[in-house]
Amino acid sequence: xxxxxxxxxxxxxxxxxxxxxxxxxxxxxxxxxxxxxxxxxxxxxxxxxxxxxxxxxxxxxxxxxxxxxxxxxxxxxxxxxxxxxxxxxxxxxxxxxxxxxxxxxxxxxxxxxxxxxxxxxxxxxxxxxxxxxxxxxxxxxxxxxxxxxxxxxxxxxxxxxxxxxxxxxxxxxxxxxxxxxxxxxxxxxxxxxxxxxxxxxxxxxxxxxxxxxxxxxxxxxxxxxxxxxxxxxxxxxxxxxxxxxxxxxxxxxxxxxxxxxxxxxxxxxxxxxxxxxxxxxxxxxxxxxxxxxxxxxxxxxxxxxxxxxxxxxxxxxxxxxxxxxxxxxxxxxx
Amino acid sequence: xxxxxxxxxxxxxxxxxxxxxxxxxxxxxxxxxxxxxxxxxxxxxxxxxxxxxxxxxxxxxxxxxxxxxxxxxxxxxxxxxxxxxxxxxxxxxxxxxxxxxxxxxxxxxxxxxxxxxxxxxxxxxxxxxxxxxxxxxxxxxxxxxxxxxxxxxxxxxxxxxxxxxxxxxxxxxxxxxxxxxxxxxxxxxxxxxxxxxxxxxxxxxxxxxxxxxxxxxxxxxxxxxxxxxxxxxxxxxxxxxxxxxxxxxxxxxxxxxxxxxxxxxxxxxxxxxxxxxxxxxxxxxxxxxxxxxxxxxxxxxxxxxxxxxxxxxxxxxxxxxxxxxxxxxxxxxx
DNA sequence: ATTATCACCGCACACGTGTGTGTTCCCTCA
DNA sequence: TGAGGGAACACACACGTGTGCGGTGATAAT
Numbered sequence: 001x002x003x004x005x006x007x008x009x010x011x012x013x014x015x016x017x018x019x020x021x022x023x024x025x026x027x028x029x030x031x032x033x034x035x036x037x038x039x040x041x042x043x044x045x046x047x048x049x050x051x052x053x054x055x056x057x058x059x060x061x062x063x064x065x066x067x068x069x070x071x072x073x074x075x076x077x078x079x080x081x082x083x084x085x086x087x088x089x090x091x092x093x094x095x096x097x098x099x100x101x102x103x104x105x106x107x108x109x110x111x112x113x114x115x116x117x118x119x120x121x122x123x124x125x126x127x128x129x130x131x132x133x134x135x136x137x138x139x140x141x142x143x144x145x146x147x148x149x150x151x152x153x154x155x156x157x158x159x160x161x162x163x164x165x166x167x168x169x170x171x172x173x174x175x176x177x178x179x180x181x182x183x184x185x186x187x188x189x190x191x192x193x194x195x196x197x198x199x200x201x202x203x204x205x206x207x208x209x210x211x212x213x214x215x216x217x218x219x220x221x222x223x224x225x226x227x228x229x230x231x232x233x234x235x236x237x238x239x240x241x242x243x244x245x246x247x248x249x250x251x252x253x254x255x256x257x258x259x260x261x262x263x264x265x266x267x268x269x270x271x272x273x274x275x276x277x278x279x280x281x282x283x284x285x286x287x288x289x290x291x292x293x294x295x296x297x298x299x300x301x302x303x304x305x306x307x308x309x310x311x312x313x314x315x316x317x318x319x320x321x322x323x324x325x326x327x328x329x330x331x332x333x334x
Numbered sequence: 335x336x337x338x339x340x341x342x343x344x345x346x347x348x349x350x351x352x353x354x355x356x357x358x359x360x361x362x363x364x365x366x367x368x369x370x371x372x373x374x375x376x377x378x379x380x381x382x383x384x385x386x387x388x389x390x391x392x393x394x395x396x397x398x399x400x401x402x403x404x405x406x407x408x409x410x411x412x413x414x415x416x417x418x419x420x421x422x423x424x425x426x427x428x429x430x431x432x433x434x435x436x437x438x439x440x441x442x443x444x445x446x447x448x449x450x451x452x453x454x455x456x457x458x459x460x461x462x463x464x465x466x467x468x469x470x471x472x473x474x475x476x477x478x479x480x481x482x483x484x485x486x487x488x489x490x491x492x493x494x495x496x497x498x499x500x501x502x503x504x505x506x507x508x509x510x511x512x513x514x515x516x517x518x519x520x521x522x523x524x525x526x527x528x529x530x531x532x533x534x535x536x537x538x539x540x541x542x543x544x545x546x547x548x549x550x551x552x553x554x555x556x557x558x559x560x561x562x563x564x565x566x567x568x569x570x571x572x573x574x575x576x577x578x579x580x581x582x583x584x585x586x587x588x589x590x591x592x593x594x595x596x597x598x599x600x601x602x603x604x605x606x607x608x609x610x611x612x613x614x615x616x617x618x619x620x621x622x623x624x625x626x627x628x629x630x631x632x633x634x635x636x637x638x639x640x641x642x643x644x645x646x647x648x649x650x651x652x653x654x655x656x657x658x659x660x661x662x663x664x665x666x667x668x
Numbered sequence: 669a670t671t672a673t674c675a676c677c678g679c680a681c682a683c684g685t686g687t688g689t690g691t692t693c694c695c696t697c698a
Numbered sequence: 699t700g701a702g703g704g705a706a707c708a709c710a711c712a713c714g715t716g717t718g719c720g721g722t723g724a725t726a727a728t
Contacts, residue, residue, distance in 0.1 A: 002450075002473070004714055015678045020716060028676060045471060050448040051388045052714035055683050060385060065429075071414045073611060076404045083404070083431050087438075092445060095399075095429040097417050104421075111426060114384040116336075137379060139336070251615050258617060277407060278612040281585045283592060338684055349708050354686060364706060386684035389713050 003046045011044070012037055023048075054116065063304060064094045064112040066122040073248070073276040074293065075123060078145060081297020082121060089305055091118070109134045119304045121145065141307035143300045148190045155307065157300050157316045161191045164289040164320030165198025165243065168271045171287070171322055172241045173206045175330040177269060181214045181239035183230040183249055185223065192245060195273065199243055213237050227252020231260065234268050241328065247272035247279045247288055254282060254327065265329035275323055284326035292318055337380045345378070346371055357382075388450065397638060398428045398446040400456040407582070407610040408627065409457060412479060415631020416455060423639055425452070443468045453638040455479065475641035477634045482524045489641070491634050491650045495525045498623040498654030499532025499577065502605045505621070505656055506575045507540045509664040511603060515548045515573035517564040517583055519557065526579060529607065533577055547571050561586020565594065568602050575662065581606035581613045581622055588616060588661065599663035609657055618660035626652055 005023070009016040014033070022029045022037035054060040065082055067075050083093050094117060098105040112120055120138070123145040135142055136153065144156040172180050182199045184192045196215065203210055216233050218226040227249035233239045234257075244250035250272030257264050264270055264284055272279060275290035299316055306313045339357070343350040348367070356363045356371035388394040399416055401409050417427050428451060432439040446454055454472070457479040469476055470487065478490040506514050516533045518526045530549065537544055550567050552560040561583035567573045568591075578584035584606030591598050598604055598618055606613060609624035633650055640647045 002714095006714080016715080017679080017717085018677060020714095021677090024716085026717095030676065033676085047444065047447040049389075049450060049714055051385055051394060051450050052683090053716080054385045055383075055389055055685095055713090056715050056717090058683070062428075069414060070404070070410045070417070073410075076407075076410050079429070080403060080405045080431065083429060087431070087441070092428050092430070092449060094396075094426050095413070095417060096426070097414065097421070107421070110381065111421075113381040115426060116383055116385050255615070255617075278615050281589070281612050281616050283589075283617040336684095340684080350685080351687085351709080352707060354684095355707090358686085360687095362706065367706080383684055386713090387686080389683090389715095390685050390687090392713075 002049070003041075003044045004049070005046070008037065008040055008044060008046060012040055059118055060116050061090055062092050062094055062115065062117045063301075064096060064108075064115070064117040064120045066096050066098060066108055066112075066120065068100050068123075069097050070095065073278065074246075074274055074291075077293035078123060078297040078300075081294040081299075082301045083297075085298050085301035085305075089301075091301075106134065109138070113138060118308060119143070121300050121304065122147065141304055143303050143307075145296055145300055146191065148188055150190070155303060155313060155315060157296055157303065157318070158191075159291045159296070160317045160319050161194030162198040162201065164273065164291075165195035166202045167198075167320060167322045168243050168273070168287075168289050169199045169202035170206075171324065172243065172269060172271065172328065173202060173208070175269075175328065177241040178208055179211075179214065179237070179239045179241070180208075181216060181230070181233035181237065181242040183226065183233070183242060183244045183253070184215065184217045185226060185245040185249065186217055186220050187223075188245070195243075195245060211237075214239055223248040224252035224255075227254070228256040231256045231262075234262065239268070241269035241271070243271045243273075245273060247274045247276045247286060250286055250288070250327075251278065251282055254286070265327050269328040271328060273320075279323075280325070287325045287328040288323050289320040290323050291320060336383070337375075337378045338383070339380070342371060342374055342378060342380060346374055393452055394450050395424055396426050396428055396449065396451045397635075398430060398442075398449070398451040398454045400430050400432060400442055400446075400454065402434050402457070403431050404429065407612065408580075408608055408625075411627035412457060412631040412634075415628040415633075416635045417631075419632050419635035419639070423635075425635075440468065443472070447472060452642060453477070455634050455638065456481065475638055477637050477641075479630055479634055480525065482522055484524070489637060489647060489649060491630055491637065491652070492525075493625045493630070494651045494653050495528030496532040496535070498607060498625075499529035500536045501532075501654060501656045502577050502607070502621075502623050503533045503536035504540075505658065506577065506603060506605065506662065507536060507542070509603075509662065511575040512542055513545075513548065513571070513573045513575070514542075515550060515564070515567035515571065515576040517560065517567070517576060517578045517587070518549065518551045519560060519579040519583065520551055520554050521557075522579070529577075529579060545571075548573055557582040558586035558589075561588070562590045565590045565596075568596065573602070575603035575605070577605045577607075579607060581608045581610045581620060584620055584622070584661075585612065585616055588620070599661050603662040605662060607654075609655075613657075614659070621659045621662040622657050623654040624657050625654060 005019040006016045009019045019037055022034040023041060065079060086093050096108045098108050119141040121143050142154050144154055146158045147156055184196055214237055216230050218229045227244060230253050233242055244253060250270050253270055254264055262268055272286045272288035275288045279286040279288050303313050339353040340350045343353045352363060353371055356368040399413060420427050430442045432442050453475040455477050476488050478488055480492045481490055518530055548571055550564050552563045564587050567576055584604050587604055588598055596602055606620045606622035609622045613620040613622050637647050
């Protein structure tokens with residue numbers, strides 16, 4: 001059984017009110033009594049109940065972090081950033097997985113309501129169209145990270161997919177490629193379109209005619225398998241370089257290339273997106289667009305804190321960063 | 335402002351007691367009233383307060399999941415398993431990082447006490463010697479996953495490091511290797527020793543004399559860098575195969591080999607431990623010992639549930655599984 | 669000596685929910 | 699017709715903490 005302020009009060013021979021005030025340093029309690037009670041609390045191993053405090057103060061100092069699955073290699077760093085800032089500010093994080101299952105998503109939202117979280121962060125979900133109605137009912141701030149729907153009524157932090165994809169494509173053009181393929185993923189509708197737009201913008205700016213055959217949208221599938229299927233871009237359409245929707249897809253393509261004796265980057269250059277951990281470990285190490293995952297998590301939580309303090313915030317669109325490794329090579333090395 | 339049972343009571347013209355009972359289907363409330371109130375609750379968007387319920391019932395249906403950092407590639411799957419079982423059982427998970435910082439570890443433990451979590455799961459920490467005293471004070475069940483200290487008073491789930499390392503070493507011996515190196519990590523004292531024991535047991539069983547020079551314990555460092563440093567085993571001591579403490583270390587070694595034009599597996603065979611995601615993506619794909627991470631998380635949470643139900647539980651030592659990929663090769667291919 | 673001032677502390681209630689113990693009303697049966 | 703009983707609900711309190719307000723005693727001011 002846990003020690004309460006009443007227990008301390010009984011031992012100290014005062015009311016629980018006095019104990020409460022002494023522990024919080026209230027000025028109307030004499031210095032001596034305060035010291036005595038604090039010492040007593042220490043001795044008795046008193047730990048205040050956040051539950052009772054929450055009931056009274058109507059804040060829980062908890063936030064809900066909703067992910068599809070924490071096993072997605074993109075997410076751990078984001079969560080790390082969120083947790084870091086949250087902990088420093090005295091908040092704790094409920095981690096909840098939705099698994100892209102509509103029923104579980106509803107359960108998650110309902111659970112967060114029951115738990116009276118002070119705010120919610122949602123990553124890479126199709127929130128907005130699916131269970132946006134549910135979310136609007138909730139009275140707490142919500143921040144979306146890389147969401148796949150336009151929810152204007154909510155706050156968001158996202159990477160600039162257009163700029164990132166353009167940067168990657170420009171890199172390929174710069175080193176001499178002209179037949180450049182794009183591998184998209186239909187499971188991420190919004191950012192897929194944006195990355196495609198960035199790819200096209202770079203081509204257009206360079207005066208390279210667009211060829212619809214070079215845009216490959218595999219049927220919804222495992223990200224890795226989508227990359228494997230994309231080999232046809234090289235075999236059928238003779239592209240010399242490919243921009244993949246993300247690193248997993250790029251690694252899938254990379255793996256298939258090895259199996260088919262296609263040398264990367266000599267025969268085919270490959271660029272990914274995200275810069276997950278594994279990107280630097282594959283061989284050849286993957287050229288990619290880095291998303292500042294840790295910072296995105298930190299920013300999301302900072303935004304939450306601002307919202308809770310009634311400060312005004314504005315949505316953030318963060319630039320991607322080109323990380324040149326060894327999976328891309330000038331087509332005509334000089 | 336959230337709807338409470340009192341609000342419903344006012345609208346329905348009954349006491350809040352009746353509302354409470356109606357919503358829980360108490361038999362002493364008439365069927366008609368029950369139906370009416372439940373319908374009213376639905377309409378008014380009532381969501382019960384877990385905070386108030388916790389205060390009354392003295393259970394929070396939350397558990398604390400303590401990790402060093404969620405960015406460790408070993409952990410996401412474990413957390414996934416925990417969260418999955420927890421959610422199905424109506425529990426929510428607080429994710430807390432300790433960052434191997436003693437001060438933060440204390441903060442974390444104190445926070446979990448304040449939050450009145452029903453149980454705690456700790457992964458791969460030096461718990462027991464460091465802040466074990468703190469943990470013993472807590473009255474809730476604690477389960478450790480792959481802990482690095484012997485805390486006999488606590489419950490644990492761990493992979494069989496001895497068996498796993500023996501399995502890996504036997505594999506190398508079986509394909510013809512006799513000069514086999516071992517790369518350990520001093521940052522994980524307990525499992526490091528166990529894996530070393532497994533390695534030695536396999537050598538002994540095969541009648542291969544032990545050579546202290548082949549056991550390499552790099553100074554505490556980044557796991558990846560430890561792998562890089564281990565190249566000396568090959569350069570100085572002519573080993574033909576190396577068992578690395580974990581996959582990150584193995585990948586570090588792999589990367590350095592590529593840089594030094596050492597062909598893997600032709601010149602050097604490498605075995606890792608853990609089977610993290612990246613292991614299958616590197617080239618050559620890494621032969622390793624798989625830890626059933628998802629299942630370990632599930633088992634940990636199931637054990638928690640059993641403990642909360644006063645069932646007796648026993649510690650689990652799970653076998654590792656040899657995953658043969660392409661980083662190991664017979665020394666004399668036939 | 670009476671009142672004002674002040675330091676210090678306790679009473680009572682609130683937060684939202686759940687439960688033991690009444691309490692009321694109606695019906696039944698001797 | 700009165701007692702007994704049961705159905706249906708309300709009262710009051712508890713969980714642990716925090717706070718407005720009022721009270722007590724001592725000292726200072728008039």
